[in-house]
Each structure stands twice: as C-alpha cells, then as structure tokens.
Amino acid sequence: MAWFGKLVGGSIGLLFGGPLGMIAGIAFGHMVDKAGSTAQSQQAYASPLEQRQMLFFVGAFSMLAKIASVDGAISASERGRVLSFIRHDLGLSAQQEELALRIFDTAAASEESFDRLAIQCAQTFRFEPNILETLITIFVQVAAADGVVTLAEEALITRAAQIFGIPASAVGNLFARYRAKDDPYEKAYSILGVESSATDEEIKAAYRRLSQQFHPDTLAAKGLGEEFNAHATAKFREIQQAWETIKKARAIR
Secondary structure (H helix, E strand, O other), X not given: OHHHHHXXXXXXXXXXXXXXXXXXXXXXXXXXXXXXXXXHHHHOOOOHHHHHHHHHHHHHHHHHHHHHOOOOOOOHHHHHHHHHHHHHHHOOOHHHHHHHHHHHHHHHHOOOOHHHHHHHHHHHOOOOHHHHHHHHHHHHHHHOOOOOOOHHHHHHHHHHHHHHOOOHHHHHHHHHHHOOOOOHHHHHHHHHXXXXXXXXXXXXXXXXXXXXXXXXXXXXXXXXXXXXXXXXXXXXXXXXXXXXHHHHHHOOO
C-alpha cells in the first residue's frame, strides 16, 4: 500500500473529494503520518495512479459496508465475511486490515447513499470496465461467502452493476460463479461468460479477452492497488483453469 505514506489526517479526502473522500477523511482523520511535515509535502504530489488506488480501496470497503447493512444492522456473520475476505482472500497486513475496517465502519455509519458511492466509482473508472467488474466480483464473492445471497444484497449489487454500465448477463454469470455448483463444466462456462452451446471460436475469444482484461498487471496499471494483488491473481488463475477445463473437454487445439 504505497499510498499510505500520503495519508495526513483527514486531508486524504481532498485527494479525490466526493462522498468517498468524505468517508476517507472521517476514517483517517486521526491518522497523522509519523513523517510529519515531510509527509505533508509528499501528499501534494500523490500521483493520479495513487489517487485511483486510494479511491478503489475506499470505494470497495465503503460499498461492502452498505451491502452488509442493507438488511439492517450489520450482523457478526456479515462482518465475519468481510474479515475473512480481508485476511484470506486479500492477505492484508494488520495495518491494512485496520484501514479497511475503519473505512467499513465509517461507511456503515454514514448517511451517504449507496448510489452516490457507486456513481463516484463509475465516474472515476468509466474507461476501465474491468476495474468496475472487479468491484462487482468482490461484492458478489463476499455476499456469497456463507452460501446465501439475500434478495436485498443481490438487488443492491445489481444496482451497482447498472450504475457501472455492466450488462445484466455478466452480473448473472458472477452470481452463478460463486453459488455452489456440482458441475465443474457449468462453472467453467460461467467463469468465461459463455453458454455451453458456444462455438470453440467464441470460447477462445472470450478467454483471450478476459485474460487480457483481468491480468493482474493490467489491473494494477489501471488503479488496482497492490493490496488487491492476491485477489487479482486468484481471479486470473480462475480464468485460466476454466479455459483448461473446457479446452480439455472439447479437445480444442
């Protein structure tokens, strides 16, 4: 998390403004970088990429908080799903975990609407649909971690996808991917976003497109921070495994 050194009290919010900037400012308001004035001078030079990484981090955990609280107060189980994602899927350090949970709790208590948070993310990453789909993937993955996605959670995630401009079919594939599946071939097709009736050429094209869009290096260059590397790598590996499963079953050369 290279951008952490740019955090100086509540002024982080000034880096990207809007509702996410407000949540960030409140969440980090007490955190003053130990480097003091040196950090203050560095903050003014936060690069555009670092700002995007900050916004992705803040946006992800802010929107997860709204999804977790859509049915009312956040339960121990719902908080546990987020903690599991932080520790096992992202592998965040103790300091990074503290940052993520501070954002999560601040957003949960905030009166900012889910739509406003989603709109700011959509505006920031409007030319990177793969980044926006990564956000939706995270939401679905965490919501489905206990095997049950409530109707309210699904509706809110679907609303985010609409704001992001992600097709309903793609969202359906994501929900299908993270729901329990006994058939590995059905799951493989859903991961590549194609029907089992698709031609070999259609499947190849889908695989190539997804491999390019969701390569960890591609996502990092577009604003996915290093703290999400483990998640990006797992997603990329899932795409590769799905391709190998279908390729072997169909004897595709």
